[in-house]
Amino acid sequence: MTRDLKAALLIPLALLALAWLQEGIDQLLFRGQWNLPMLPGGPALGILTAPFSHGGWGHLLANSGLFLPLSWLVCFKSKWDYLAVWAAVLFTAIPVWLWWPNGAHGLSGVVYGLLGYLLLIGWLERRPLTMLLSLAVLLIYGGILPSLLPFFTPAGVSWIGHASGFAGGLLAAAAVSRSRP
Template sequence: MPESLGQRLDRNLARLGTNLLIPPLLLVIPWAQELIDQLLFGGHWNLPMTPRGPIWGVLTAPFSHSGFGHLLANSLMFLPLSWLVLAKSRRDYIAVWLGVYVTAIPIWLFWPTASHGLSGVVYGLLGYLLLIGWLEKRPLSLLLSVLCLVSYGGVLPSLIPLFSPAGVSWIGHTSGFAGGLLAAWAVQRGAEPAGGSGR
């Protein structure tokens, strides 16, 4: 029996509600970690990605921060960018996270300093949103990319060491951004019909 318009609307609203909840629920993890760190460990319990350290550091680094100021700054960008990606689909959102983790692995293996923070994921979300419109060439996707460029383009210079403040892991930002670009490319490739254009 075909799904009625009301049923389809209910399903879409339920999915929208769930999508709105996903980013705040994810933020519970770093906020809980930072709260425990500050209350019980005096700010010394961090879970960074250390050079050739335990592989779990790659997984935990986005949820570890150097203080509430660091975490708040990342959270304020993480929420809107997450919601914009989730407006396309959960699959795309998962792809960004996977892309960020994949591009973090070379940094973990070869970069000489530790890093942590949600900013790598933030830049991954931004990289995805900036590229996906140009790959899909659909009006809404293009509008989304232009909107993100206008709204968040001012943070792009921090991908370059010269313009990155002291103590900020520009390489973490850059690898995260590359992960977002990789995710956009993978999502677009996956959406292409079998056989493609033959190119």
């Protein structure tokens, strides 16, 4: 296995392991009370810790099932693109942290960022394989797009976290497509 392929497989697994470790410590030692969300008026560190904090095993499991395949698709394309998605998602979380009245946490913001990136990158690059990837992602994962809107999102789920993550993914796709010849 090549070094690049190994990194593309391991980077998302390592990030997901951090979320599972945090949830394990939270559940075993703190009975589900040690969450690290992004809170309005809370410390800026919450922007960095929120993706790794979840509201229980079910929340983490649901996010994990989407996070890994979408992460691998972006990582197989480029580790730098994967980093760009993460950076853009964290960047677009700043206004939510500053002005949104509710806290948020979980990997779903990153999941929607990965989805936004994958949906747009093919159309920006206009390469057949990348366009096929965007179309396949739309067909497979398009069913979660309605939860970008508040009236399709269950109470207690941060639709704004999904929407800001999605916007971050779109920004990342635009940025990386412009940086390539």
